[in-house]
Amino acid sequence: MQAITWTGRILSRAIWNGINNYSTNCTEPSPPLKKFEPHILSVVSGFPKEISQNKLKKGQFGDDAWFTAKFKTADVLGVADGVGGWRNYGIDPGEFSSFLMRTCERLVTSGRFRSAEPANLLAHSYYELLENKQPVLGSSTACVVVLNRDTSTVYTANIGDSGFVIVRHGEVVHRSEEQQHYFNTPYQLSLPPPGHSRLVLNDRPESANTTNFRVQDGDVILLATDGVFDNVPDQILLNELKSVEGERDPLRLQSVANSIALMARKLAFDQTFMSPFAKAARANGINIIGGKPDDITVLLATVAM
């Protein structure tokens, strides 16, 4: 019973978040008489892992953070997943990921980036952390997708186990590669507290995995943190994504994003489910079953050329 009430609450929160985002996208002023131009239609949905303890902040789900921004002919989406282990050191892991995404957003809206170089955007944003008087400590995975409308190409940069999937005609045509040092330990950007630097994995922003891919009208792009990919099996994800190919209605797109997020949330707490995470664990000789409770962020976008 209780479960239903909180599900309802978080669902409404998720929808609120999504609509917020949708409205910012839609109210962004454009000359009224201009013809339709290619763009990305994007919505967001997600859940923090610990719902009760978290203030809901814009652009954040627990330790996850996300942003969408555009500049001239580029639409940029990004997600980052703050590494939770820092909580033991008295550091809020969400701060790092959030700062990273907020800075990316500032850099994009001010045009201080090149659409073909998303890794540089991540790197610039990361170095901006060092320039803050208040040290923002922690670490995070990050994934950024840039759609250049002039060339119909998406440029991506990925560090760690967040990622993206591009679906066309019911098939995955392009997806990110997971970067892990070892099981459940993704590549990560980090700023450790002084004295801890040797104990901490610190991957250079330049080590981001970069790709580029030509997209077509109707392609669906899913950008999500590991809370989604670890819990929702690929086939189910694909079925959902298929249903919004070419979708132009932000509300319908939103409902699919919500259902992916909710599904991930449910499976994460299902202790009998053989999740992708459990499968990977078994492949590494760790005998577990069930989902992996985690923060969940879903950025869902369709390409309209």
Added chain:
Amino acid sequence: MVDFKNSWIDNGFAIKGVDDELIIEQYVQDALDFSSQYGSDISISYTAYNISGRPSKYPDYGDFPQAFVMRTYGKWWDEAPSRTVNIMPQNSGNIVSQDYIDVTFEQKVYPTKVSIYETYNPGSVVRISAGDGLGMWKTLWEGEPQCVGPSPRIFSPEIASIEFMTCLLRIEFDHHQLDYYTELDAILLVGSSSPRKKADVGKITAKIKGMTINTFNNEIDIANTLNSLSSLAQHYTALLEDINNEIESSCLVSCSGPFDLLPDETILRVLSFLDLASLSRCARVNRHFNRLATDTMLYTQLNLKPYWSCLNARALQTLSTRCQHLQKLDLSWCGNYAMITSPDIVEFIQGCGKLLTVIRLNSCKYVDNRCIQEIAITCRNLKELCLRNCFNITPDGFENLKNISTLERLDLYRTYIESPPLLKILEASPYLKHINLGSCVRVSSMDIVAQGLGQYNRQLVSVDFWKTYSLTPLGVRALSNCPNLEEVDLGWCLGVSIPGDCMSSLANGCPKLKKLFMAALRGITDRDLLPFLKCTPDLEQVDLLGVRSITPHMCLRFLTTFKSLRLFDISFCDQIQEELVEEWRLQFPNVSIKRSFQSDGVPSPFQHY
């Protein structure tokens, strides 16, 4: 008052028709030029760039990286060993400006209101001017800096009306009364598409207010007063030319009354207290006064910075005839927007540069290699050269400076100097005492430079490495070869973050240290600070901002050990509790203990994600 509804368009300005005129509200499009910034050019945190666009933090109050921050506050920089001596202070008048920023807007308007969003330590704005982009400037407002409480504010003073449309504003600042760095979030320019009506009472009142009768303190008064009181000249420039023409054509006999009886030396002594504008006015009295007021002995020191808004090439040319014995020249801020060109400077230096010992050309964008070459050839006794923000000088240009062997002070803040020419200059300057290499982002290895300083410039007193990323403990260790060092600024030298034993070397090698800035050297620990307690008893200013791991114990030892400590910045030192700081403030009333903060207040309604 017009009611502005927020009908925002893409780039942040609103248009609303009121009767037949258009009222336009717009935020800054770009920060065109500025004299200093806390942040670095390779980053966006605390940089001038942040002033553009809508407010991102207001009404939050605190020390945020999303704001524009300048390099100084309070009187600390005037008390540091690296302070410079003001040339011709009488020129500055009551309103002194230390920093400026030039901002542009998308649409040209007749300004009716300027609102400055100050999100941290407000009150330092002293002047707002509007420019036409071609070198003409008009003051919209000026006033002394204000002491206001620690809360965010939108500063929008009553502004004077001007006769031309503008999309360029210059804001000037005086930080002397500030308790800490001021931070600016945005600037809103409200203007109309048609000039204010002539019968506007507000305009006349503003004009009267703007005129300070009988005190000719600065160029603004000159301009205003001349405009209204005299039909002879509009600008200082015109005034100068006018005099010359008049003198050539006049053949009047001198009749200065009792002044004729006084010896020239006495009158010259009196005149030497006058500011430049008054001198020029004296030169108009008669031949006798003209001869005296243009005497070269009155022009051994020339500070033109307060006249930046009206100084042009012709004025410089006119002045050059009087500057045969010129020793100190401050041309900072003057001549931008094509008012003065590189050949003008070259000509001036050729004519008047022989005896120059001090040249300040801060923020003079037109200064290029040719100027530097001429300075290196002509000024054989040059002791001080300030080239802050001079972007047009290439490494080849800087290389000329190796021909000067008398340099004692060299300020290269935010220039494009590189390591090889810099090393040659250091090698050629055995008397070098002060060097500022802050934000010199093109120096590929600051370590080699620091080693050069340790090797060639043993008399060094102050060195500023602010925001230079290539300095490592190796370079810091080399500085310990300079026993006279009194000031080291290692702020944001992130390469020194893990200092090893270099702080110990520095403390042991430089016992005279008075100012030690180590902002954001995150890896500094108590152990690194211990040697200073033993070796450098004269410390007066210490900045440990963001040095996360220092303990209250060490801070207390600093406060008790250094009897002459005056400034102690322990902002963002996480282990120091606020209560302790309060206690220390009572216990050590002579020390100004700084604690900055970033607070997450109520989310701003202006904030857009």
